[in-house]
Amino acid sequence: MDILELLSTFSVIFYVIIGLFILSFIGLFFTVKQQTAVIVERFGKFQGIRTPGLQVKIPIVDRIAAKLSLKIQQLDVVVETKTRDDVFVKLKISVQYVVIQEKVYDAFYKLDNPYSQITSYVFDVVRAEVPKLKLDDVFEKKDDIAIAVRGELQEAMNGYGYDIVKTLVTDIDPDEQVKQAMNRINAAERAKVAAQYEGDAQRILIVEKAKAEAESKRLQGQGIAHQRREIAQGLEESVNVLNKVGINSQEASALIVVTQHYDTLQAMGTLGKSNLILMPNSPHAAGEMLNNMVASFVAANRIGSEMEQKNTSEG
Template identity: 25%
Template sequence: MLLIPILIAIVLFVLIVVISNIKIVPQASVYVVERLGSYYATWETGLHVKVPFIDRIAKKMSMKEQVVDFAPQPVITKDNVTMQIDTVVFYQVTDAKLYTYGVERPMSAIENLTATTLRNIIGEMELDSTLTSRDVINSKITATLDVATDKWGIKVNRVELKNILPPREIQDAMEKQMKAERERRESILRAEGEKHSQILVAEGEKESAILRAEAEKESAILRAEGVREQKIREAQGEAEAIQMVQRAYADALKMLNEADPTDRVIQIKSLEAFAKAADGKATKIIIPSEIQSLAGMVTSLKEIAGGK
């Protein structure tokens, strides 16, 4: 009876040992396995079983790209200016075995290597170049770290300078310079705006003057055309009046001819015409003899009429 519980306990123990030695490696991860203290294998994604009490998982690591932010490091430029620069390193484990056995504390090694490389690069540059050549510095550090960390199973994808902090007095001077530059640009923009405004005003005045001149020209043309039309109409009216007088005179002559007037009637008409001429401002009038005799006859008739 005592044997059965012992067998059950042994079976449970074996099951627990077997189950505890079944390992599932997740995606983008690897396990470094040692057997009896020596490197045995690198397990990648999937199901694995290790030998109990013989195999040991020495290290679990992610194969994803990782980011580490290092604290600011004091560096000195070529012109003896001390600055604080902090860096961000983007890296990825490419060889799990080298990463496990290649270097003690890989992140500390990368940080120290980054600081050393940064000091070497910045030490060959002046302050102005340091502030304006961030991309160049990033590229140089990345290339140097990538070569150095290759034997550690690490791939450095890129390094970024996060902040570059010069001394306080230099920062104040830079801020004053930036302020002066902003004021200068503002003055230039304001002057260009005023110039543009003046150009617009001048163009507006020019357009207005042109429009006024064109309006005055059109008005003068219209006035001239009005005067011309008036003179044409007056001339036409005078011509029509003359034509009417001539036509009336011609009609009168025609009627007179049709009436077959006697010589006495013609002489009387002539006398009337000379009477009208005498009303003018002429100082001397020559009267034909026929009209003189007719005038004498008229005078005689007036005397006879007066005697009655």
């Protein structure tokens, strides 16, 4: 081997060593992000946990086994179960959990799949609690279900390095036929309430209308009574005036009746919109009317006297 070949071989070895050194130097340092924990293993054995910042590991010897987020995470689990009144319902349970910073080792090495573990506990608790409740109670007591799930998960997962921050029942979805039936029941209930309100309103209108009509008739009766009192008072004054000039009561009454008769005829003739009315218009008409009125008064007085005497004799 000549000198040139020897130099060439040494050059290759040199560059290989330099390359390995650079790669080793690059692999020596690494950074850990905020709210993250890095587990480092040495030849497959746990070596340590690295916190956020610039960290060092021995190239080739050490390796990063896992990066665990210390942020709050959420897992949504949909559970289908049956209520006490035999209604199938789907519940969506949202579980918010976080890796406990002091138990990163347990969170990585003790539990292979935290999602499956949490899901299993959620299924177990929900299918134990919901069958005790009716469908309406499931909606009303969803917070109690969430608290039961959190209590069971907290006790189980804490030993694996996980803290259960909160559990929420975010959705309750009954079977489609059940939802349609519930909607029909609600619609019928609302229609019933609307009908009751409409009936009450109608009844109030009828009562108020009856009160208004009664008040109207009362006022109308008072007006008629007042009108008749005024007419009677006017007739009395007219008779008194006629008596003062030597006309007796019967003649005064006849004169008033005749005067009213002709005043009525005159008023009816002057009304442009009046209907056709046929009335006696002879000179004896007023007298006949007066005689009939007097005869009626006399007969009524006689009948009243006879009935009063009969009642007295029977008593």
